[in-house]
Amino acid sequence: MPSRSPIHIKPTRIGLIGGLAARAGIYYYERILQEYQGAKIALDLTLRHADMGTVLRHVGSGDRVGLGHYLGSLANELFDAGMDTVSITAVAPHLAIDEIKKRAKGPIIDVLxxxxxxxxxxxxxxxxxxxxxxxxxxxxxxxxxxxxxxxxxxxxxxxxxxxxxxxxxxxxxxxxxxxxxxxxxxxxxxxxxxxxxxxxxxxxxxxxxxxxxxxxxxxxxxxxxxxxxxxxx
CATH class of the missing domain: 3.40.50.1860 (Rossmann fold)
Known part of the structure; x- marks a missing residue:
């Protein structure tokens, strides 16, 4: 594993879409929270639960449009709640990242x-x-x-x-x-x-x-x- 570069923390209102696996959203939530607490920066961190069965069906069938519509809608709920950015706490749903970005009202942090x-x-x-x-x-x-x-x-x-x-x-x-x-x-x-x-x-x-x-x-x-x-x- 390459050595880790210093992280320069920027956003203070972060939305996460979790529920895509049992631990994925919690893993992101805990790691992000640790960084902000360590830097003594106030954080508004919101985790929105997605339905794993729905996501897995779309991923399994390669349905980018359906997945983009579903996760894009969840992202917009987070933007409507005042989040600055939204991220999806799993790699597989990035199958539809372009469709999600098109639907979203704000920036989606793209792991790819x-x-x-x-x-x-x-x-x-x-x-x-x-x-x-x-x-x-x-x-x-x-x-x-x-x-x-x-x-x-x-x-x-x-x-x-x-x-x-x-x-x-x-x-x-x-x-x-x-x-x-x-x-x-x-x-x-x-x-x-x-x-x-x-x-x-x-x-x-x-x-x-x-x-x-x-x-x-x-x-x-x-x-x-x-x-x-x-x-x-």
């Missing part, structure tokens, strides 16, 4: 925009991606150039997706067996297949490793997103 610069800053030229199936098979919706992706085989994609979905739905931290599987797969991707790091492209992987960071080189997309939210860009 952070990824190219973070890869360049870290010096990573080859990465493997862990997350939801849609995120893995689309190279994080095109945010990672295809020629930089060390691809998992179909059975690995299926197992990572199933494990990730179970983590997201149950809100649990990693079991020993799950941690061992990710460690072994990462070791093979890094040691034999040429990856330089594993991209953790799912908020629930961030909370999965909250108690102990992975032993392998990684890039945490949720951490990038939170820094972007704090900077208000």
């Amino acid at each position: 925009a952070t990824i190219p610069g973070a890869l360049k800053s870290a010096g990573f030229e080859r990465v493997a991606i862990f997350g939801n199936r849609a995120v893995m098979t689309s190279a994080v919706f095109g945010a990672v150039p295809e020629d930089m992706v060390v691809k998992l085989d179909p059975s690995e994609i299926a197992r990572v997706h199933e494990t990730y979905t179970d983590i997201a739905l149950s809100g649990k931290r990693g079991t020993k067996a799950e941690v061992a599987y990710f460690d072994d797969l990462a070791g093979d991707l890094l040691g034999r297949r040429g990856a330089q790091a594993i991209m953790l492209a799912g908020t629930d992987l961030s909370s999965f490793y909250a108690d102990r960071e992975p032993d392998f080189p990684f890039l945490d997309v949720s951490a990038l997103h939170i820094e972007q939210i704090l900077a208000g860009i």
Whole structure:
């Protein structure tokens, strides 16, 4: 993991759309709150709960328009409540980020925009991606150039997706067996297949490793997103 740059906190009225997995919104909420408390800056932080089943159906079917309409409407509820910015506390719903932005009344902090610069800053030229199936098979919706992706085989994609979905739905931290599987797969991707790091492209992987960071080189997309939210860009 590259060393963390200082965060320059800007917005004071932040809206989050959570409910997309059991721990995702809470993870963002806690991390943002910690930064503001540490900086002794007053914060108006509002978490709006989305229906996970609705989001997963849209993501699973690739329905960008329906997802954009649904999450854009929730974002506008937050803007109507006086929020300066709104962010979606999961990577997979960024499938519809363009549609959400078109519908929203204010700025949506887009996690996909952070990824190219973070890869360049870290010096990573080859990465493997862990997350939801849609995120893995689309190279994080095109945010990672295809020629930089060390691809998992179909059975690995299926197992990572199933494990990730179970983590997201149950809100649990990693079991020993799950941690061992990710460690072994990462070791093979890094040691034999040429990856330089594993991209953790799912908020629930961030909370999965909250108690102990992975032993392998990684890039945490949720951490990038939170820094972007704090900077208000």
